[in-house]
Amino acid sequence: MAVEVKTTGVSSLQEKLTKLQREAVENARIEVMVGYEAPHATVVHEDLEAYHEPPTQAKYLETPSRIYQKEVALVGRRALEQGKTVEEALLAEGNYLLEKSQEIVPVDTGELKASGFVELRVKGVPES
Amino acid sequence: MTNDLQHSPARIVCRVLVALGVAEEPGSAWGVFYSAEPDRPDSTVTVYDTAGTDEGSIHTGEAQGHYGLQIRIRGVNHSEAWTRTNLISRALQEQYQTRVTIDDQEYLVQCFSRFNRAIPLGRVGASARVAFTLNLLVMIVNATEEAAGGAIYLVDHLGNRLVDSAGNYLLGAA
Numbered sequence: 001m002a003v004e005v006k007t008t009g010v011s012s013l014q015e016k017l018t019k020l021q022r023e024a025v026e027n028a029r030i031e032v033m034v035g036y037e038a039p040h041a042t043v044v045h046e047d048l049e050a051y052h053e054p055p056t057q058a059k060y061l062e063t064p065s066r067i068y069q070k071e072v073a074l075v076g077r078r079a080l081e082q083g084k085t086v087e088e089a090l091l092a093e094g095n096y097l098l099e100k101s102q103e104i105v106p107v108d109t110g111e112l113k114a115s116g117f118v119e120l121r122v123k124g125v126p127e128s
Numbered sequence: 129m130t131n132d133l134q135h136s137p138a139r140i141v142c143r144v145l146v147a148l149g150v151a152e153e154p155g156s157a158w159g160v161f162y163s164a165e166p167d168r169p170d171s172t173v174t175v176y177d178t179a180g181t182d183e184g185s186i187h188t189g190e191a192q193g194h195y196g197l198q199i200r201i202r203g204v205n206h207s208e209a210w211t212r213t214n215l216i217s218r219a220l221q222e223q224y225q226t227r228v229t230i231d232d233q234e235y236l237v238q239c240f241s242r243f244n245r246a247i248p249l250g251r252v253g254a255s256a257r258v259a260f261t262l263n264l265l266v267m268i269v270n271a272t273e274e275a276a277g278g279a280i281y282l283v284d285h286l287g288n289r290l291v292d293s294a295g296n297y298l299l300g301a302a
Binding site (some may be wrong): 042043046047048049059060063066067069 | 164165176179180181196198200224247249250261263
């Protein structure tokens with residue numbers, strides 16, 4: 001007696017995997033940038049000997065990016081769980097980091113603080 | 129992060145830079161300092177502590193993480209400052225497990241990571257001196273405790289040590 005084994009769902013699974021792979025490749029080309037555009041932003045950020053009234057400080061972007069890296073990831077994960085797109089999740093992460101940075105960025109004239117930005121951009125197509 | 133350091137990571141890394149031959153003792157050109165940059169000499173390397181990272185614990189419960197560092201390189205002109213910055217960056221990227229001693233503490237500097245490109249700060253003040261910064265993470269272990277824990281001592285049947293740390297025989301000492 002011949003036994004016929006019929007496997008179902010393989011094609012749909014393959015379709016799903018292909019779609020996920022395509023999305024992963026596409027999403028890898030998207031990145032979010034958090035920064036400050038003021039011309040003196042770099043010097044203020046890197047000068048560790050200048051006095052700033054606490055809680056403001058130098059390293060106003062690098063420090064929160066290290067301290068809050070788990071929280072930033074959590075913000076993105078929650079956004080995805082709520083059904084937001086990858087772009088929206090990345091922007092939420094960037095906004096969270098900027099918010100934390102704005103709490104400690106030095107304020108003299110206010111130009112530096114006002115120049116903070118979050119930007120989503122598409123990276124260049126990688127060479128094959 | 130992995131255990132207590134008796135000296136700051138910046139101070140320890142100063143010793144590493146000297147050991148690697150990319151910075152000199154204070155008092156000469158390319159002398160290395162920590163925490164505060166002196167006005168002289170013009171060509172100076174200064175190491176600062178910055179925020180590190182906490183990466184949780186391993187199965188033994190030991191906390192893992194990296195210490196944050198900034199290395200600021202100041203030279204008499206752009207070319208000189210850049211050349212020294214590049215030299216230091218390459219030396220630290222290639223270094224692996226350097227042992228340094230400060231006072232009576234021995235440290236094992238495992239490796240440096242997260243190298244960003246050097247950040248140019250331009251001219252420093254009103255002078256023609258130019259500065260660059262390197263920002264990185266480092267893993268350091270206090271190897272003093274490690275060495276003490278692994279030492280073999282000659283003891284009597286009661287567990288009393290018969291030889292001191294200098295190798296002197298203690299038998300008969302009051």
